[in-house]
Amino acid sequence: MARALYIHWPFCLAKCPYCDFNSHVRDRVDHAAWQAGLLADMRHEHDLAGGEPLDSIFFGGGTPSLMPPALVARLLEEAERLWGFAPGIEITLEGNPSSVEAANYAALASAGVNRVSLGLQALDNETLRFLGRLHDASEGLAALDVAQRHFERVSFDLIYARPGQSLDGWRTELARALSFGTGHLSLYQLTIEPGTRFETMVRKGDFAPLDEDACADMFALTREMTAAAGLPAYEISNHARAGEESRHNLTYWRYQDYAGIGPGAHGRRGGLATVRHRKPENWQAEIERSRHGIAEQRTLGLREQASEAMLMGLRLREGVDLDAMATRFGLAPEQLCDPAKALFYESQGLVHRDGARIGVAEAGMCLLDALLGELVPGQLVES
Template sequence: MHWPYCARKCPYCDFNSHVRGHMPEAEWLEGILAELEHEASLTAGQTLTSIFFGGGTPSLMTPASAGAIIDRAAALWRAAPKLEITLEANPSTVEAERFSGFRDAGINRVSLGLQALNDADLSALGRTHDAATGIAALDMAQAHFPRVSFDLIYTREGQSAADWERELRRALSFGTEHLSLYQLTIEPGTHFATRHAAGDLILPAEDPAADMFEMTRAITAEAGLPAYETSNYARPGAESRHNLTYWRYGDYAGVGPGAHGRRAGRATVRTRLPERWLSRLAERGAVPATEERIAPEKAATEALMMGLRLTEGIDAARFQVRTGIPLADAIDTEAAARLQAYGLLSWTGKTLRLTEPGHAVLNSILVDLIPN
């Protein structure tokens, strides 16, 4: 469920988010419900395992809208036991005070965008909250929801490995079950990309960044939240069910402006600009802007790129069911043998996964492993 509005655009963000003086929530909700009906008509009989309110800043919506969407989704599909329902939230005081309303609407998991734990870096990242507000919001989230995760960005400008270690250990002391820890990436078209190109934004070099990545995995594992994906860490059993669907190349329906979906072997994309999304709904109904069959070769590439991010790797039998191609036929077997000899990859014929050193060079491995 994509909510496309933000109070402010962060300078590092390339997500489909828009700052507007007026957010037409009633019209957005009507469109979401219509798109849910359309998706349900094509996926009858499937089990609903998770709902994810992403953005943008979906915590800007009213709890009543979230409740209406949850109720409609639960009526359209067969809901799994312990249905996971996640809300992404920014830790401003006003939004945190609405947590009780979101809990009553059915939200049972919150992903909080803290991003940093000191005021100077929060300001540099363009965030609208300070560290004290962020920690207060985290306390409130933990008081209201049974499951809480929060995000931090590292390899920030001027950040040393010692700085990050102190911040990470402090983050772990808050006791959440899940952390999303991302290296700062310069995305094309963002304000940070402009500054970086001009030499006005200098990030840690490749070797220090790699050291921070390895340190992150070691410290989180020591604390009982091992990495289960390249940038995600959780207590056993507390992994994000929704995100595991992506990484295991499962089916998901995408609704809302700019949302992508994958279901029944087809890829869907919704209109990106909110105003155009609304007008298209009025003109053409709830069908996606584009919908196309995913060729087996493309499906195999997507499944490899997603699945190798997981610590568990890729199950060969599931891969063939999902893509129609045997896993051994989807990879460069000579490259796989070479990477295995280097200690970067494990390939048993039944499971393909990266070793611990391999996760540090994931992108390079993908280039070698996926045939051109």
């Protein structure tokens, strides 16, 4: 049964040129209509995936910090009425670090949010302009300070391996980021995603992405510095002090069920994959017709589920327990992970094993995508 709830708020003030998330810019948002729609979507999901109290709720986007605090409070009130909350529930809200949104932090904390994830993305104004961010560096750091005073737990994002960035420049920036004492950092290499404005700019020759060797050096430096600061990587791009890992995201990476509501939200429940309508207007129309926003739901075969579980679990430093996963999906451990290749990559120091548990070693994380293709048998995805 789902013990995590994802709520998608699709609206932004502007579309960042690197972003391929389901975000939309609208001149006006009818908050009353969106409240009614999200409540209906939530109730429908509960009717199908009700059960144990929720361990985590995550408001993602888009820019959920643009939501009126009263709307956030109403959604949390309904979620608690429907599912109940487990002791110590983690309630995260993503936000942009603008002064306008920071002014809502006290009200959001009063509404029940106890963790925020801030999209700082960079610590200097020139880079922020390149990334299309609306805040400047001083505004972002002021918002971080406000957040750390109002919320029990805070995370922020930075994007590195940017065009023209040097290794020494990233070392200085990351050291400054670590000095703020934040318990969780999400550190992403800049990737040029299909369909984004950055893809068009690269194709036109407006800038060139950083070369792979420089990216690899920055990745290694990132792992070294965060570990030394007491925030080791627990996932390929996420770093935290012990106990401050994102419990909601661990739900995904450990392949546990979760409910997803709002435009474009994905969910997993009882072997079913659900996807909501992406475009806000289409989602609203489906709510009017059906009292939910589902565009598609399909049954996942056990092999497909096992493949997803392996590909997600091997992103984590902890790796996966092959025996437990084999029992869960009714497969043999060797069907989940190629034993000969696992042995070979272990001999190369790229894979670690402890009994039935296998994971990608520190030295292999920079080669994660290639290793996943080697370790997880291709036939696993066949139904």
